[in-house]
Amino acid sequence: MTHIALYRAWRPQTFRDMVGQQHIRQTLQNAIREQRIAHAYLFNGPRGTGKTTAAKVFAKAVNCERGPAPEPCNECAACRGITSGTVMDVVEIDAASNRGIDEIREIRDNVRYAPSEVRYKVYIIDEVHMLTTEAFNALLKTLEEPPGHVIFILATTEPHKLPATIVSRCQRFDFRQVSLEEQIERLREITQEEGIEAEPEALDYIARLSDGGMRDAISLLEQAAAFGAEKITLEGAVDVTGGLAARQFAGIAVAVRDSDAAAVLPLVEGLMQAGKSPDKCLENLIYYFRDLLVLKLAPDSAQGMGRLADPGVFRDMAEGFSAERIFRMIDELNRYQNEMRHAAHPQTLFEVALLKICTLPESGAPAAGAQPEAERRGAAAPGASGHEVAALQQRIDQLERKLEQLQRSGGAAVAAAPAAAAPLRGAPARGGGGFGPRSGGSVRTVKLDPFVSASGSPDTAQLRAKWAEVLARVKDARVTVHAWLVDGEPVSWAGDTALIAFKNTIHRETTEKQANRELIERVLQESFGKPLQLATVMQKDWQQAASGPAAEGGGEPFELSHDDPGAPPARPEWVEEAYKMFGEDLVELKKE
Incomplete structure (x- = not known):
């Protein structure tokens, strides 16, 4: 039996058959029983929870020859015709492919005519949020003044995309995800009726993998039955859905627990050779560590958790992790899962995610x-x-x-002014801090001509494109460093060094402090997947270098270095301090 045949065979034909939506069933049945049928309904909820099915059951109930009845008989000509889709007065429209104003105008023109075969004309518009603005406006007019013989049922997974004027004219019903117990019970009924042998652990795994959608659960069940030749095992269900077996989970968890980064890459390569998808592996790994966390913090809930087997197999593993470390691992994996949706190389990102959680320290370290x-x-x-x-x-x-x-x-600058010799503005600092003299009086010379040549390279474009992400990560790590770094602008990436140009001297010098530099370089490595050093320059110096002879491929290299420490500054010390305190944009020199 194909999946289509299996799903149709087990598709609910009455309100009694609907799984997990008892509140909706009771409300609709009472409305039919008391003859308080509305002219428009809005069914919204996750995919596979029975919205369109409930709409068809409702259409049969109000048009049943023995009704309107709280339950359709499924025996009269009207019920059989609606089930088979041959009744012309019950129209199902897919708004994803019929989203224009012409289709809605056709509905508006036809609703004025009385039904020819049954009691009510019922229009079921699936994925109604896909309609255009013009189509919604045309539909609104019909919903405002509907004929008494017409019922509209709008179904959607994204009700927030509907205009408020449409929602306010409908009775809204929120479909919920089907509970795990109800899904497992329905899957057990299906396997028994179809003569399919299935392990209880396999049904539990399939139900958890469907994320509360009964339709998805039946689809996975049929897929697993076809793979296992009418016998569904846990291993077969895991293989056919692209998940990870318990031993593979355990191998990764052991490597993470022991901080054995060398063992991670062979494990990932083995998974990829077995045809596993990186995104599915990462998703299942998050659930695995979630199970470990629940086992540590709420042992009494262990019976209701776990995607694979008896929770007892997790107990020894859970002892090897602290709760705080598991929290941080789940946070990291979730962040990488979000990035993986747009990644060009998901396997590489999966490897980086595992290496990252391998290096996370224990609680308090x-x-x-x-x-x-x-x-x-x-x-x-x-x-x-x-x-x-x-x-x-x-x-x-x-x-x-x-x-x-x-x-x-600015208070520190005033306090340090009497004791500190003013450094040359534009000189890149190495390990120096604040306004005091730089340690050892030496600063690494920065040759700007390689950066000028690389200013139009793909690496530089990538640096600029991801700079907002770098700033966000620095802010998460330490908001004070972000306050200084946000003044900088990425201008070039040459070799293993990123060059950042600053408008304000104090922002640049504070960024160059060793602790701040190490934090920024660590974030750069996380963002780009390889070690990257930080170099800084004043924006005016960068503009001078970018427009000089080196930018055109000729002339001498442009270098930034500071003068002899004993040489007098080019400007009075108090002028240099004013520049550092307020920035060059706010200081203007006037000769009296």
Whole structure:
């Protein structure tokens, strides 16, 4: 039996057959029983929950020769004709392919005529949100003044796309996802009636995979039955749907638990060789870690969870993870799942996602980039306890935040002015911080001609296209760093270095602080999938270099370096401080 035959054989023919929509069934039956039939209904809900089927059952109930009756008899000529689609007065329209104003005008012209075969003319418009604005306007006129012998039933999965004037003229019914228990029971009935042998775990897996849609569940059941030659096993259902078997889940989970990044890539390659899709693997992995989380936080709910087998198989695995780490892993996997929808290479993104969660630290452990600093601070107080070290760390973080606030308001610049020699504006800083003298008095020289040559490269275009994403990730990691970096503009990507041009000196210098630089470079690596260094330049210097001889392929390379530390600044120190505090756009020099 084909899927079409199986679905039709088990398609509800009465309100009693509808699965999971008891509230709708009761309301519609009471309306028919009390002769309070509305002229327009709106059925909305997820796909495969029975919206169109309920519309046809309702059309049979109001037109049944023994009715109108709360349940159609399915024996009279009217019921049989509506079921087979031969009654001309019950019209089903697919708005996805008939969405124009001409089709709606035809309906508007025909509703004035009385039904010829049954009691009511019923128009079922499926996916009604696909209609054009003009078609909605034409339909609105008909809904405002409908003839008494016409019933409109609008079905949609996206009711928010309907005009409010249409929704307000309909009785709205929200179809819900079918519960897991009801789906499993209906699948069991189907297999028994059709003589199909099925393992209970396989039915449970199919029901969970359908996401509350009974139609999808029947489709997957038929697919699994065809694969297993009339015998549905858990392994067969997993294979035919592209999911992961329990042992494959366990292998990935063990590699993640042990932070064994080297074991991840062979596992992914094996899955791809077996024909698994990266997006489905990632989706199932999220559910797997969700099961581990539920097992740790709500053990009593273990009977109602899990996509594969007895929850007891997860208990040993759950002991290897902290709840906080599982939370963070699910967050990371969900973020990569959203990105995978638009990825050109889903397998690569799947590998990166697994490598990412492999490197996540346990609860309370510092991130990889912060470990040397934490060890360095801990070494300063060898006799301190863990609690004292944590309190000291918290105090240091508070002081750093206060310093950043003072720098932003300009107070730090005023305090540092008497003691700090003004650095040359435009010189890229390395490890220097704030307004004080740079450590060692040396700054790496930046040759701008390679960046000028690469300003029109595909890498530069990619950097600019994803810069908003980089800023968002930096903001999620530390909002203070984002406040400084947002002043910068990506101008070039040459080799393994991204060049950012700043308008304001203080924003640039704060971005160049070592901790801030490390955070930004880590985000760049996550965004582009490879190590990427950060280089900064003042915007006026970049514009000068971009318009100079090097930009045209000739002349000497344009370099940014600072003068001899002992040489006097080109301008008075207080002028340099004014530029750093307020930015070049707000400072104007006038000679008295």
